[in-house]
Amino acid sequence: MTTSRDFYEPCYQYLWSSPPTYDRMTEEKYAQLMHCIATEKPTGFTDMEYLEMPYEMKAWHGSAVRSGFMDILLQDLELEGAPRLKTLKLHLFGDSEYSYNWNDTDERGQRFMRQLKRISQAKPFNEFSLEVLMELDCTLKPNLDISHIDFYKLTKFTGKEDVNQKGRPSDVLPFLIEVLSQAPNLKEVRFYWGDLLASSEILRSYWDLIVKLQDIILNLEKVELFCNLGVFMHPSYLLLPPNNCKKVAYSGVFSPSWWRHFAAYPFIAVEHMSLFSVGCNMHDEIFVIFEDEGGNKKMSLGESGKREDTSKILLEPLSMSGLKWFDMSAKSAFQGAGRFGTWPANTVKRVLEANRYLTTACIKNLAIETAGRVEKALREEEEFELAHLADDLPVAFTPQLDLQREKARGSLRREEEAEKARQDDPGSVSDDDEKYAFEEGPEDWVFSRTGKYYGS
Template sequence: MNSALLRPKTRKNGLSTNICYQSLWSTLRLYDKPKINDRGRICFKLARLIKAQGINNTGVEHIRAILLHRYSLTCTNGFVKSGFIHVLEDLLASGRLNLKRLELRYNLSWYTETEREELFGFLRRLREYSQRKQPDEFSMAIIANPIFLESGIHAQVLDMEKVTSLDLEMDWQYKGCGNDERQQIFDSSWEDSDSDYTDHRDGLNDLDDEEIWPRPALDHHASADSTRPSNLEIDTSQYNTRLAGILTHLLSLTTNLKFLAIRSIRDSGKRYADFKLSPQLKVLQTTIKDLPRLHTLRIQGKLFHPSFFVTPPDSAKVVDYDAVLSNKWLRCFRECDFTNVTHLNIKFRKDVQGRGKGCRDFRRRPVDYVQVSGLLRCDIEGFDIVAPDLGVCILRSNGKLDGLSKKKLLNEVEHPLQGPSFTV
C-alpha cells in the first residue's frame, strides 16, 4: 500500500475529504510485498491514521480481504505492537467489518501465556465471525506447517469449514516442540504398496522380491528417540504415522477445500529405503481422494517418499506433481484415469544426490501405457529419468491436447534428458 495514499487530502478551507477510496481498502495487504518481513511498518501507519482521523473517517469499513504474512501473529510484529490487531478484532466483534476472505500464515507455536491471550483473542473473534457466515460468504486461505494445525489447537481458533485454500509446508527436519510425543519410526504392520494390483504387462514384478531387497534393520537408537539420526542414514519419513494422522484429520475437516498444495520446504538428505504403504498412508490417500470440492491439487517435493502416489479426487481439474518421483510412483500413475482432470503438469526432478541409489523403487523402466485420456493441457518434463516412453504414451492416449502441449511433449521425446541406459 502506498504510504502517500494514507495521508489525508485537504480542501482549501482546511476540511479533510475522503482520505481513501473503497478500491484501495478492499484488499488489505499488511506488509510490503517485496519486503515480506517488514516488521509491520504498514500496520503502524494505519494505526496512526485511525488514531488521528477516527475509524469513521477512514476506509476501514470497506475491507473485504486481509492478507497476513508469516510474522504477523507474533508479539514482536507491528500488527500486534501497533494495536491494529485490536482495531480489526473490535470491528469483527461489532459486525462493522464485512470481511469476505482472509489469507493467513498460521505459525503460532511459541508464546507466553500473556501473548497467547492477545494473539488467540484475535483468532477467536475471527472464528466467531466466520461461524456466523455461510461458506459462500466468507473463506480462508491457510498457509502453515501441518504440525501447527494439530487437533485440539486449531479447533479452538480456526473455523476449518471455511478453509477453501490450504498450502501445507512440510518441514521434514522439524520435530515439533519439546513436549511433543516421540514418534515410533518403524512399525511391524507395513503393507506393500503394489499389493493392490499386479499386471503382466509391466515387467516390474521382480521388484517385489523381498528376498532380494530386504528392509533395512531397525536402528534402536532412532526408535527410542526420533530426534537422533539413524546410524544407517536411511530416510524414515514414510514411517511418520503422527504426521500422516495430522494430515488425515485436518483434511477430513476441510470439506469445502478447493485448492490443496503440499510442498516440502526442507528435507533430511538421507538415502531412501524401499517404499511400504502403511495403513496410515492408505487412509491419507483415501481422505484426499474423497475431498468433494477440490479443484486444484499440487504436490511439490517429497511427500513421505518419492514412491507415494496421491490420486486426485473426481472433482479435480488441475493437478501438479513436481518432485523426485520413482518408477514405483509411475506404476500407480499409469493406472490412474484422472477422471475429470484437464490440466496435468509433472516435473521429474533428478536425484542429484543419489539418494535412491540401491533402492529398487528407482529402476528406470517403460510404462507401456497410461489410463488418463481426457487431458486438454499437459506439460511433463524430465520423464526420461524414470520412463523413456511416458511422453509417447501420453500423446497416444490424449488426442484432445492443445498444440502447445503436443509441441512440448514431442520436444521431450525427441530431446530426452541424458539418463542411465535403458534396460528391460
C-alpha cells in the same frame, strides 16, 4: 483508509500492494501507521472485503502488538464484525528454527481467533471463503487451537514442510487428517514437501495413517486443483488427487515404482497435468494394486524391489485418457527456472497414445521438451534413451528433433575444437567459451559441460 494520502506511505508498500512478498512492517512504519490512525480517525474496517494475516501479524507479540495496531484491529472486529468481509487468509506457522510462532494462548489472541470464527460462521457459504497456509511442523499444533477455525468454509489449503527438515509423520499425518476431514468444501489443495528422502520403513510404520489420509483426499469432491510438490513420505508413493479434480501438478523425486503406479491409475477427471520428475536410482517399494468389493482400485505394500534407474525403464500403456494438456517442464511445476527432468524414456509416447484430445500447443510443447532430452542424451551418449525417446512419435515432432540433433552435433564439434585449442595453447580458451546457448521454445538455456542446465 485507502483514499487518504496520509496513509499512503506506511500502508501502500507493506499492506496494500505487496501481500505476496510478505515484507514485514518495521517499528518505524507501525509508528507512522498508528500516528495516521490517531490523527485521521479512520472509520474502521466496515468496508473491508479481504483480510490476510501474514507472518508478522499472526502472533500476539512483535511490532504489530507493541504498536497497538492489533488491539485496534481486534476492537473494530468485535464492534463491527467486518460485515463485508469475503475472504480471510491465515498463515499458521509453528515454532521451528525457520519460522515465527503462532501462539494464540494469550487472551487477546484467543479473542481474535474466536472473533474471526464468528465472522466466518455468520456468513453464507457462497459469500465467504477461508484460505489457510499451514506449516506442517510438529510445533504448530500445541500452540494452535484449531477449534478456533471454521474449516467448513475452507476453500484453499496449502501445507508446507520445511525444505531442510521433514516433519515427523506421527505429528503431520494425524494433523492433516484432522484438518482435511473437516473441510468438505475445499477447492484447491497444495502440498509443498521437503526434498529430504526418508527410509522406506516410514511407509510400513505409518501405512494405516497414510491410507486414511489418502482416502480423505480422494473424497474431497469439490477440489478442482491439486498440487503435490516434493517428496511425500517416500519417492515410491504416489499421493493421488481427489476423484473429481481436473488440474493436477506433481514434482519431486519419483522412483520406478511411482511411475508404474502413475501409468496404472486412470486419473478419470484430470484434464490438465503438469509433471516434473527428478529420477532416482534406489531400492524401490513394490505396491500391489487391487480392486475392493465396490470395484474401487486400492493399493497395498508388497516386498521391497530391486534397484532401478528411472530413465532406464519403459512404461506400460497409460490408463489415463482424458488429458487436454500435459507437460513435463520444471517451469510448469515450479513456476520458476526451467530444466530437464528425468522420466521413463517412452513417457511422451504413452501420453500421446492414450490421450487423443491434447491441444496442438500441448503437442508442440512436448516436442520441444522431448527434443531437449534427445539433445542431452546425444551429448551423454545414453543409448537406451536415444533408442526410445523418439520412438514412434508423431510427424509433428520431427522438425524439433532434427533441430536438436543438429545443435547437439554442432555443440559437440565446438567442444572438440575448444579442447584441441586448449591442448595446443592452454591459455587460449576461457571457461566462458565452454558454454553454448540454444533456444528451447520461448526460453533461453545454457548447457555446461558438467551436464547441468541453467537458465540464461
